[in-house]
Amino acid sequence: METDFIVIGGGIAGVSVGARLSHLGRVTLFEAEKALGCHASGRSAALFDECLGAPEIVTLNRAGRAYHETANGGVLTPRDLMVIARAEDRAAFERDCRHMALAQISPAEARARVPILAPGPLAFAGLTDRAWDIDTDRLLQNFAREIRAQGSSIET
Ligand SMILES: Cc1cc2nc3c(=O)[nH]c(=O)nc-3n(C[C@H](O)[C@H](O)[C@H](O)COP(=O)(O)OP(=O)(O)OC[C@H]3O[C@@H](n4cnc5c(N)ncnc54)[C@H](O)[C@@H]3O)c2cc1C
Known part of the structure:
Protein backbone atom coordinates (compact mmCIF):
# COMPACT_ATOMS: atom_id res chain seq x y z
CA MET A 1 0.00 0.00 0.00
CA GLU A 2 1.46 3.38 -0.96
CA THR A 3 1.84 6.02 1.71
CA ASP A 4 3.11 9.59 1.84
CA PHE A 5 3.86 9.74 5.58
CA ILE A 6 4.81 7.04 8.09
CA VAL A 7 4.16 7.87 11.75
CA ILE A 8 5.75 5.61 14.40
CA GLY A 9 3.79 5.45 17.66
CA GLY A 10 0.14 5.76 18.56
CA GLY A 11 0.35 7.96 21.64
CA ILE A 12 -0.95 11.51 21.62
CA ALA A 13 2.12 12.80 19.72
CA GLY A 14 1.71 10.25 16.91
CA VAL A 15 -2.06 10.44 16.48
CA SER A 16 -2.15 14.24 16.61
CA VAL A 17 0.60 14.67 14.02
CA GLY A 18 -0.96 11.84 11.98
CA ALA A 19 -4.33 13.62 11.98
CA ARG A 20 -2.79 16.87 10.73
CA LEU A 21 -0.67 15.11 8.07
CA SER A 22 -3.69 13.12 6.85
CA HIS A 23 -4.99 16.33 5.24
CA LEU A 24 -1.78 16.62 3.21
CA GLY A 25 -1.37 13.03 2.01
CA ARG A 26 -1.85 9.38 2.90
CA VAL A 27 -0.63 8.51 6.40
CA THR A 28 0.21 5.08 7.79
CA LEU A 29 0.56 5.10 11.56
CA PHE A 30 2.24 2.10 13.21
CA GLU A 31 1.64 1.32 16.87
CA ALA A 32 3.57 -1.58 18.45
CA GLU A 33 0.85 -2.35 21.00
CA LYS A 34 -2.60 -3.80 20.31
CA ALA A 35 -4.30 -0.46 21.04
CA LEU A 36 -3.53 3.26 20.93
CA GLY A 37 -2.45 5.12 24.05
CA CYS A 38 -1.06 2.15 26.00
CA HIS A 39 1.96 4.00 27.38
CA ALA A 40 2.44 7.58 28.66
CA SER A 41 -0.74 8.81 26.95
CA GLY A 42 -2.82 6.23 28.81
CA ARG A 43 -1.24 7.03 32.18
CA SER A 44 -1.48 10.80 32.19
CA ALA A 45 -3.03 12.53 35.18
CA ALA A 46 -4.98 14.38 32.47
CA ASP A 135 -10.57 13.86 28.39
CA THR A 136 -7.44 12.16 27.09
CA ASP A 137 -9.21 9.12 25.65
CA ARG A 138 -11.63 11.28 23.70
CA LEU A 139 -8.76 13.46 22.43
CA LEU A 140 -6.87 10.38 21.24
CA GLN A 141 -9.95 8.88 19.58
CA ASN A 142 -10.87 12.20 17.91
CA PHE A 143 -7.48 12.30 16.20
CA ALA A 144 -7.67 8.59 15.29
CA ARG A 145 -11.12 9.15 13.73
CA GLU A 146 -9.74 12.10 11.75
CA ILE A 147 -6.90 9.94 10.38
CA ARG A 148 -9.31 7.19 9.26
CA ALA A 149 -11.84 9.67 7.85
CA GLN A 150 -9.16 10.97 5.47
CA GLY A 151 -8.62 7.43 4.14
CA SER A 152 -5.36 6.97 6.06
CA SER A 153 -4.66 3.95 8.24
CA ILE A 154 -3.63 2.96 11.76
CA GLU A 155 -1.85 -0.40 12.12
CA THR A 156 -1.69 -1.76 15.67
C1 LIG B 1 2.14 9.19 35.18
C2 LIG B 1 2.07 10.31 34.15
C3 LIG B 1 1.24 11.40 34.39
C4 LIG B 1 1.17 12.43 33.45
N1 LIG B 1 0.33 13.48 33.67
C5 LIG B 1 0.19 14.45 32.73
C6 LIG B 1 -0.75 15.48 32.92
O1 LIG B 1 -1.46 15.53 33.92
N2 LIG B 1 -0.85 16.43 31.95
C7 LIG B 1 -0.08 16.40 30.81
O2 LIG B 1 -0.23 17.29 29.96
N3 LIG B 1 0.82 15.42 30.61
C8 LIG B 1 0.97 14.46 31.55
N4 LIG B 1 1.87 13.46 31.35
C9 LIG B 1 2.71 13.51 30.16
C10 LIG B 1 1.97 12.99 28.92
O3 LIG B 1 1.20 11.86 29.26
C11 LIG B 1 3.02 12.64 27.85
O4 LIG B 1 3.82 13.79 27.58
C12 LIG B 1 2.38 12.20 26.55
O5 LIG B 1 1.38 11.22 26.76
C13 LIG B 1 3.48 11.64 25.64
O6 LIG B 1 2.85 11.19 24.46
P1 LIG B 1 3.72 10.43 23.39
O7 LIG B 1 2.81 10.14 22.23
O8 LIG B 1 4.96 11.19 23.12
O9 LIG B 1 4.19 9.09 24.11
P2 LIG B 1 3.39 7.71 24.39
O10 LIG B 1 1.99 7.93 24.82
O11 LIG B 1 4.27 6.90 25.28
O12 LIG B 1 3.31 7.06 22.96
C14 LIG B 1 4.42 6.48 22.30
C15 LIG B 1 3.90 5.27 21.55
O13 LIG B 1 4.89 4.83 20.64
C16 LIG B 1 4.82 3.40 20.58
N5 LIG B 1 6.09 2.96 20.03
C17 LIG B 1 7.33 3.15 20.53
N6 LIG B 1 8.25 2.63 19.70
C18 LIG B 1 7.56 2.10 18.65
C19 LIG B 1 7.99 1.44 17.46
N7 LIG B 1 9.27 1.22 17.18
N8 LIG B 1 7.02 1.03 16.60
C20 LIG B 1 5.70 1.24 16.86
N9 LIG B 1 5.25 1.87 17.99
C21 LIG B 1 6.19 2.30 18.85
C22 LIG B 1 4.57 3.00 22.03
O14 LIG B 1 4.00 1.71 22.12
C23 LIG B 1 3.61 4.10 22.48
O15 LIG B 1 2.23 3.73 22.34
C24 LIG B 1 1.95 12.38 32.26
C25 LIG B 1 2.78 11.27 32.02
C26 LIG B 1 2.81 10.24 32.94
C27 LIG B 1 3.69 9.01 32.64
Missing part, protein backbone atom coordinates in the same frame (compact mmCIF):
# COMPACT_ATOMS: atom_id res chain seq x y z
CA LEU A 47 -4.32 17.87 33.81
CA PHE A 48 -4.21 20.86 31.45
CA ASP A 49 -2.54 23.89 33.03
CA GLU A 50 -1.48 26.59 30.59
CA CYS A 51 1.33 27.77 32.90
CA LEU A 52 3.07 24.39 33.31
CA GLY A 53 6.34 23.81 31.48
CA ALA A 54 9.18 25.72 29.84
CA PRO A 55 8.33 29.05 28.12
CA GLU A 56 8.08 27.35 24.69
CA ILE A 57 5.61 24.81 26.13
CA VAL A 58 3.55 27.53 27.82
CA THR A 59 3.30 29.30 24.44
CA LEU A 60 2.10 26.07 22.82
CA ASN A 61 -0.34 25.42 25.70
CA ARG A 62 -1.87 28.87 25.20
CA ALA A 63 -2.04 28.47 21.44
CA GLY A 64 -3.78 25.10 21.79
CA ARG A 65 -6.31 25.88 24.46
CA ALA A 66 -9.09 27.21 22.22
CA TYR A 67 -8.80 24.09 20.03
CA HIS A 68 -9.07 21.79 23.05
CA GLU A 69 -12.02 23.76 24.39
CA THR A 70 -14.03 23.68 21.17
CA ALA A 71 -12.93 21.08 18.57
CA ASN A 72 -15.30 18.09 18.35
CA GLY A 73 -17.26 19.38 21.33
CA GLY A 74 -14.12 20.07 23.40
CA VAL A 75 -12.11 17.87 25.76
CA LEU A 76 -11.52 20.27 28.68
CA THR A 77 -13.52 20.47 31.92
CA PRO A 78 -12.65 23.18 34.49
CA ARG A 79 -11.13 22.03 37.77
CA ASP A 80 -9.16 23.43 40.68
CA LEU A 81 -5.45 22.73 41.08
CA MET A 82 -3.74 22.70 44.48
CA VAL A 83 0.01 22.55 45.09
CA ILE A 84 1.33 21.61 48.55
CA ALA A 85 4.81 21.82 50.08
CA ARG A 86 6.82 21.05 53.18
CA ALA A 87 8.56 23.81 55.16
CA GLU A 88 11.97 23.02 53.63
CA ASP A 89 10.55 23.44 50.12
CA ARG A 90 9.50 27.05 50.62
CA ALA A 91 11.66 28.49 47.81
CA ALA A 92 10.32 26.01 45.25
CA PHE A 93 6.77 26.57 46.47
CA GLU A 94 7.08 30.36 46.09
CA ARG A 95 8.54 29.90 42.60
CA ASP A 96 5.59 27.66 41.66
CA CYS A 97 3.12 30.20 43.06
CA ARG A 98 4.59 32.92 40.82
CA HIS A 99 4.92 30.66 37.78
CA MET A 100 1.50 29.03 38.05
CA ALA A 101 -0.37 32.10 39.39
CA LEU A 102 -1.40 30.24 42.55
CA ALA A 103 -3.11 32.03 45.44
CA GLN A 104 -1.65 30.94 48.77
CA ILE A 105 -4.10 29.28 51.17
CA SER A 106 -3.54 28.07 54.73
CA PRO A 107 -2.70 24.43 55.55
CA ALA A 108 -6.08 24.23 57.32
CA GLU A 109 -7.88 25.32 54.13
CA ALA A 110 -5.87 22.77 52.16
CA ARG A 111 -6.87 19.99 54.59
CA ALA A 112 -10.51 21.10 54.46
CA ARG A 113 -10.39 20.52 50.69
CA VAL A 114 -8.38 17.27 50.87
CA PRO A 115 -8.90 15.72 54.32
CA ILE A 116 -6.43 12.85 53.78
CA LEU A 117 -3.48 15.31 53.82
CA ALA A 118 -1.37 14.66 56.94
CA PRO A 119 -1.14 17.88 59.01
CA GLY A 120 2.51 17.34 60.07
CA PRO A 121 4.50 17.84 56.87
CA LEU A 122 2.06 20.29 55.26
CA ALA A 123 3.47 23.83 55.57
CA PHE A 124 2.32 25.62 52.40
CA ALA A 125 -0.52 25.32 49.92
CA GLY A 126 -1.48 27.23 46.79
CA LEU A 127 -4.63 27.10 44.70
CA THR A 128 -5.86 28.12 41.27
CA ASP A 129 -9.18 27.58 39.52
CA ARG A 130 -7.52 28.08 36.11
CA ALA A 131 -6.86 24.39 35.41
CA TRP A 132 -8.70 21.78 33.37
CA ASP A 133 -9.20 18.04 33.14
CA ILE A 134 -8.40 16.69 29.67
Whole structure:
Protein backbone atom coordinates (compact mmCIF):
# COMPACT_ATOMS: atom_id res chain seq x y z
CA MET A 1 0.00 0.00 0.00
CA GLU A 2 1.46 3.38 -0.96
CA THR A 3 1.84 6.02 1.71
CA ASP A 4 3.11 9.59 1.84
CA PHE A 5 3.86 9.74 5.58
CA ILE A 6 4.81 7.04 8.09
CA VAL A 7 4.16 7.87 11.75
CA ILE A 8 5.75 5.61 14.40
CA GLY A 9 3.79 5.45 17.66
CA GLY A 10 0.14 5.76 18.56
CA GLY A 11 0.35 7.96 21.64
CA ILE A 12 -0.95 11.51 21.62
CA ALA A 13 2.12 12.80 19.72
CA GLY A 14 1.71 10.25 16.91
CA VAL A 15 -2.06 10.44 16.48
CA SER A 16 -2.15 14.24 16.61
CA VAL A 17 0.60 14.67 14.02
CA GLY A 18 -0.96 11.84 11.98
CA ALA A 19 -4.33 13.62 11.98
CA ARG A 20 -2.79 16.87 10.73
CA LEU A 21 -0.67 15.11 8.07
CA SER A 22 -3.69 13.12 6.85
CA HIS A 23 -4.99 16.33 5.24
CA LEU A 24 -1.78 16.62 3.21
CA GLY A 25 -1.37 13.03 2.01
CA ARG A 26 -1.85 9.38 2.90
CA VAL A 27 -0.63 8.51 6.40
CA THR A 28 0.21 5.08 7.79
CA LEU A 29 0.56 5.10 11.56
CA PHE A 30 2.24 2.10 13.21
CA GLU A 31 1.64 1.32 16.87
CA ALA A 32 3.57 -1.58 18.45
CA GLU A 33 0.85 -2.35 21.00
CA LYS A 34 -2.60 -3.80 20.31
CA ALA A 35 -4.30 -0.46 21.04
CA LEU A 36 -3.53 3.26 20.93
CA GLY A 37 -2.45 5.12 24.05
CA CYS A 38 -1.06 2.15 26.00
CA HIS A 39 1.96 4.00 27.38
CA ALA A 40 2.44 7.58 28.66
CA SER A 41 -0.74 8.81 26.95
CA GLY A 42 -2.82 6.23 28.81
CA ARG A 43 -1.24 7.03 32.18
CA SER A 44 -1.48 10.80 32.19
CA ALA A 45 -3.03 12.53 35.18
CA ALA A 46 -4.98 14.38 32.47
CA LEU A 47 -4.32 17.87 33.81
CA PHE A 48 -4.21 20.86 31.45
CA ASP A 49 -2.54 23.89 33.03
CA GLU A 50 -1.48 26.59 30.59
CA CYS A 51 1.33 27.77 32.90
CA LEU A 52 3.07 24.39 33.31
CA GLY A 53 6.34 23.81 31.48
CA ALA A 54 9.18 25.72 29.84
CA PRO A 55 8.33 29.05 28.12
CA GLU A 56 8.08 27.35 24.69
CA ILE A 57 5.61 24.81 26.13
CA VAL A 58 3.55 27.53 27.82
CA THR A 59 3.30 29.30 24.44
CA LEU A 60 2.10 26.07 22.82
CA ASN A 61 -0.34 25.42 25.70
CA ARG A 62 -1.87 28.87 25.20
CA ALA A 63 -2.04 28.47 21.44
CA GLY A 64 -3.78 25.10 21.79
CA ARG A 65 -6.31 25.88 24.46
CA ALA A 66 -9.09 27.21 22.22
CA TYR A 67 -8.80 24.09 20.03
CA HIS A 68 -9.07 21.79 23.05
CA GLU A 69 -12.02 23.76 24.39
CA THR A 70 -14.03 23.68 21.17
CA ALA A 71 -12.93 21.08 18.57
CA ASN A 72 -15.30 18.09 18.35
CA GLY A 73 -17.26 19.38 21.33
CA GLY A 74 -14.12 20.07 23.40
CA VAL A 75 -12.11 17.87 25.76
CA LEU A 76 -11.52 20.27 28.68
CA THR A 77 -13.52 20.47 31.92
CA PRO A 78 -12.65 23.18 34.49
CA ARG A 79 -11.13 22.03 37.77
CA ASP A 80 -9.16 23.43 40.68
CA LEU A 81 -5.45 22.73 41.08
CA MET A 82 -3.74 22.70 44.48
CA VAL A 83 0.01 22.55 45.09
CA ILE A 84 1.33 21.61 48.55
CA ALA A 85 4.81 21.82 50.08
CA ARG A 86 6.82 21.05 53.18
CA ALA A 87 8.56 23.81 55.16
CA GLU A 88 11.97 23.02 53.63
CA ASP A 89 10.55 23.44 50.12
CA ARG A 90 9.50 27.05 50.62
CA ALA A 91 11.66 28.49 47.81
CA ALA A 92 10.32 26.01 45.25
CA PHE A 93 6.77 26.57 46.47
CA GLU A 94 7.08 30.36 46.09
CA ARG A 95 8.54 29.90 42.60
CA ASP A 96 5.59 27.66 41.66
CA CYS A 97 3.12 30.20 43.06
CA ARG A 98 4.59 32.92 40.82
CA HIS A 99 4.92 30.66 37.78
CA MET A 100 1.50 29.03 38.05
CA ALA A 101 -0.37 32.10 39.39
CA LEU A 102 -1.40 30.24 42.55
CA ALA A 103 -3.11 32.03 45.44
CA GLN A 104 -1.65 30.94 48.77
CA ILE A 105 -4.10 29.28 51.17
CA SER A 106 -3.54 28.07 54.73
CA PRO A 107 -2.70 24.43 55.55
CA ALA A 108 -6.08 24.23 57.32
CA GLU A 109 -7.88 25.32 54.13
CA ALA A 110 -5.87 22.77 52.16
CA ARG A 111 -6.87 19.99 54.59
CA ALA A 112 -10.51 21.10 54.46
CA ARG A 113 -10.39 20.52 50.69
CA VAL A 114 -8.38 17.27 50.87
CA PRO A 115 -8.90 15.72 54.32
CA ILE A 116 -6.43 12.85 53.78
CA LEU A 117 -3.48 15.31 53.82
CA ALA A 118 -1.37 14.66 56.94
CA PRO A 119 -1.14 17.88 59.01
CA GLY A 120 2.51 17.34 60.07
CA PRO A 121 4.50 17.84 56.87
CA LEU A 122 2.06 20.29 55.26
CA ALA A 123 3.47 23.83 55.57
CA PHE A 124 2.32 25.62 52.40
CA ALA A 125 -0.52 25.32 49.92
CA GLY A 126 -1.48 27.23 46.79
CA LEU A 127 -4.63 27.10 44.70
CA THR A 128 -5.86 28.12 41.27
CA ASP A 129 -9.18 27.58 39.52
CA ARG A 130 -7.52 28.08 36.11
CA ALA A 131 -6.86 24.39 35.41
CA TRP A 132 -8.70 21.78 33.37
CA ASP A 133 -9.20 18.04 33.14
CA ILE A 134 -8.40 16.69 29.67
CA ASP A 135 -10.57 13.86 28.39
CA THR A 136 -7.44 12.16 27.09
CA ASP A 137 -9.21 9.12 25.65
CA ARG A 138 -11.63 11.28 23.70
CA LEU A 139 -8.76 13.46 22.43
CA LEU A 140 -6.87 10.38 21.24
CA GLN A 141 -9.95 8.88 19.58
CA ASN A 142 -10.87 12.20 17.91
CA PHE A 143 -7.48 12.30 16.20
CA ALA A 144 -7.67 8.59 15.29
CA ARG A 145 -11.12 9.15 13.73
CA GLU A 146 -9.74 12.10 11.75
CA ILE A 147 -6.90 9.94 10.38
CA ARG A 148 -9.31 7.19 9.26
CA ALA A 149 -11.84 9.67 7.85
CA GLN A 150 -9.16 10.97 5.47
CA GLY A 151 -8.62 7.43 4.14
CA SER A 152 -5.36 6.97 6.06
CA SER A 153 -4.66 3.95 8.24
CA ILE A 154 -3.63 2.96 11.76
CA GLU A 155 -1.85 -0.40 12.12
CA THR A 156 -1.69 -1.76 15.67
C1 LIG B 1 2.14 9.19 35.18
C2 LIG B 1 2.07 10.31 34.15
C3 LIG B 1 1.24 11.40 34.39
C4 LIG B 1 1.17 12.43 33.45
N1 LIG B 1 0.33 13.48 33.67
C5 LIG B 1 0.19 14.45 32.73
C6 LIG B 1 -0.75 15.48 32.92
O1 LIG B 1 -1.46 15.53 33.92
N2 LIG B 1 -0.85 16.43 31.95
C7 LIG B 1 -0.08 16.40 30.81
O2 LIG B 1 -0.23 17.29 29.96
N3 LIG B 1 0.82 15.42 30.61
C8 LIG B 1 0.97 14.46 31.55
N4 LIG B 1 1.87 13.46 31.35
C9 LIG B 1 2.71 13.51 30.16
C10 LIG B 1 1.97 12.99 28.92
O3 LIG B 1 1.20 11.86 29.26
C11 LIG B 1 3.02 12.64 27.85
O4 LIG B 1 3.82 13.79 27.58
C12 LIG B 1 2.38 12.20 26.55
O5 LIG B 1 1.38 11.22 26.76
C13 LIG B 1 3.48 11.64 25.64
O6 LIG B 1 2.85 11.19 24.46
P1 LIG B 1 3.72 10.43 23.39
O7 LIG B 1 2.81 10.14 22.23
O8 LIG B 1 4.96 11.19 23.12
O9 LIG B 1 4.19 9.09 24.11
P2 LIG B 1 3.39 7.71 24.39
O10 LIG B 1 1.99 7.93 24.82
O11 LIG B 1 4.27 6.90 25.28
O12 LIG B 1 3.31 7.06 22.96
C14 LIG B 1 4.42 6.48 22.30
C15 LIG B 1 3.90 5.27 21.55
O13 LIG B 1 4.89 4.83 20.64
C16 LIG B 1 4.82 3.40 20.58
N5 LIG B 1 6.09 2.96 20.03
C17 LIG B 1 7.33 3.15 20.53
N6 LIG B 1 8.25 2.63 19.70
C18 LIG B 1 7.56 2.10 18.65
C19 LIG B 1 7.99 1.44 17.46
N7 LIG B 1 9.27 1.22 17.18
N8 LIG B 1 7.02 1.03 16.60
C20 LIG B 1 5.70 1.24 16.86
N9 LIG B 1 5.25 1.87 17.99
C21 LIG B 1 6.19 2.30 18.85
C22 LIG B 1 4.57 3.00 22.03
O14 LIG B 1 4.00 1.71 22.12
C23 LIG B 1 3.61 4.10 22.48
O15 LIG B 1 2.23 3.73 22.34
C24 LIG B 1 1.95 12.38 32.26
C25 LIG B 1 2.78 11.27 32.02
C26 LIG B 1 2.81 10.24 32.94
C27 LIG B 1 3.69 9.01 32.64
